[in-house]
Amino acid sequence: MNTFDTEDGSVIPEEELFAHYQTKYAATEPTHIANRLGLPFDYICERFSISFMGKEYYVSHPGLRIEPADGVDPYGFEGLPSGRVLIGRYLLHATVFPQNGEFMAFRELPSGEVYARQFERRCLRRLAERFGTHLDEFEDIMEYIGAEHIHGADRAWELEFLDGLSIRFLFWNGDEEFAPSAQILFSSNFPAAFGTYDLAEIIDTCMSAFENVLEFLKK
DSSP: OOEEEOTTSOEEEHHHHHHHHHHHHHTSOHHHHHHHHTOOEETTTTEEEEEETTEEEEEETTTOOEEETTSOOTTOGGGOHHHHHHHHHHHHHOOOOOOOSOEEEGGGSTTHHHHHHHHIIIIIHHHHHHHTTOHHHHHHHHHHHTOEEOSSSSEEEEEEEETTEEEEEEEEOOOSSSOOEEEEEEETTGGGTSOGGGHHHHHHHHHHHHHHHHHHHHO
8 A cells, every 4th residue: 555654754545645635625715725826726617727747737626636637647647646645735735935046955955854864765866776877768758748958967957846846856977986876956945835754755756757758658
């Protein structure tokens, strides 16, 4: 069973946590969510429009059902339970401030030092091992998503995860002595939207979505 880490270190089944958010979300007035996040809400169709990794999705209210606006779901969102939980948390609790252009490594975020070792093992090492020697594949994914190719490291991209929240993926080529390495940076407004403990789940969701995009591009 898939599980979701929480701030106090406990682990909750994702479906159980999603059901909890569905209940809270249904009891929340959509106008309050729209005003807090600046999201458009269609009162006729009863749904929000959000941008997830450059693609528009509809989120119904009160059902918290998530579906692509154009009917095409290259990210396989229905198969990403952690993604659905993150959207629930975002709509219920996030506040998004405009970016100031600054990006932060995981360790620089609130409580980042506490979770840094787990984040390095679970996210940075996994990213480097999966794509460090397959950067052409990663570039195909980034181009499809509409991420921006930026300067930094040997290869680097910046993508908007959700409206106003950006992530940078940086790669350094390996050599005979060192394996390829990677770094992940978060726009400095992330702490207003998600807890630091959420970021590993966010990268897990990104990695699963990346693999789904690759499969989608092969069709």
